[in-house]
Amino acid sequence: MLPDPSPSITVDGLTLRPLRAEDEEAVRAAQAEVAPDGFDVLLGLSGRSFHAIREALAAWARGDVPPGWVPSSFLVAVDGAGDVVGRISVRWELNEALRHVDGHAGYAVRPAFRRRGHAAQMLRGALALLAERGVESALVTCGESNAGSAATIRSCGGVLRDRVDVGLDGAPLPEPTLRFDVPTAPYALRG
Numbered sequence: 001m002l003p004d005p006s007p008s009i010t011v012d013g014l015t016l017r018p019l020r021a022e023d024e025e026a027v028r029a030a031q032a033e034v035a036p037d038g039f040d041v042l043l044g045l046s047g048r049s050f051h052a053i054r055e056a057l058a059a060w061a062r063g064d065v066p067p068g069w070v071p072s073s074f075l076v077a078v079d080g081a082g083d084v085v086g087r088i089s090v091r092w093e094l095n096e097a098l099r100h101v102d103g104h105a106g107y108a109v110r111p112a113f114r115r116r117g118h119a120a121q122m123l124r125g126a127l128a129l130l131a132e133r134g135v136e137s138a139l140v141t142c143g144e145s146n147a148g149s150a151a152t153i154r155s156c157g158g159v160l161r162d163r164v165d166v167g168l169d170g171a172p173l174p175e176p177t178l179r180f181d182v183p184t185a186p187y188a189l190r191g
């Protein structure tokens with residue numbers, strides 16, 4: 001059976017699930033709140049209608065992607081009070097660019113919900129889903145100065161592999177990237 005293109009999972013009371021129509025206000029607010037961190041919550045889609053955003057994300061999850069892209073799932077993180085606290089985008093396989101810098105997962109937590117362990121919960125959920133799909137070691141990366149993200153990755157078992165300071169084209173990156181290898185087995189839901 002093919003894996004669910006838009007899975008859901010709950011980690012310590014935080015649920016990761018696909019975007020719903022009723023998430024528009026929260027997710028557009030998240031886009032604006034996290035933009036000052038240089039992070040694009042809506043993956044370049046924010047100029048579209050919410051319906052079109054959801055259609056595009058559903059297509060990417062199904063593997064209906066532009067040439068050179070890989071299947072990915074965009075999951076919002078919803079806490080026990082029903083608030084959308086952040087999102088994680090999980091890439092189910094790596095292409096050359098993802099293998100070089102971006103890795104298997106990208107995440108952000110809304111400023112009002114930070115320092116509560118949500119990024120680590122989101123990453124643990126993504127690692128469980130990757131384990132389910134046969135990815136034994138996830139590549140998770142962050143900018144060298146991103147202490148919060150580096151701590152998140154380490155708290156999930158990430159081991160620093162190396163530091164990349166040029167892109168695939170050989171040009172210097174705006175900021176060096178730290179690449180971590182994160183074993184997924186500790187998070188596998190079933191053996």
Ligand SMILES: CC(C)(COP(=O)(O)OP(=O)(O)OC[C@H]1O[C@@H](n2cnc3c(N)ncnc32)[C@H](O)[C@@H]1OP(=O)(O)O)[C@@H](O)C(=O)NCCC(=O)NCCS
Nearest residue numbers: 037108109114115116117118119120142148149151152155
């Ligand atoms: C990085 C980010 C996702 C962290 O989210 P968060 O929910 O606050 O993180 P958590 O509460 O799960 O913290 C996880 C670990 O990071 C540490 N941490 C979190 N923010 C930190 C910060 N700003 N400085 C230092 N450590 C930090 C926590 O203490 C915790 O470590 P511990 O488990 O050893 O105690 C959030 O700050 C964010 O969304 N930033 C903007 C987008 C971004 O940078 N995304 C990642 C791109 S690689």
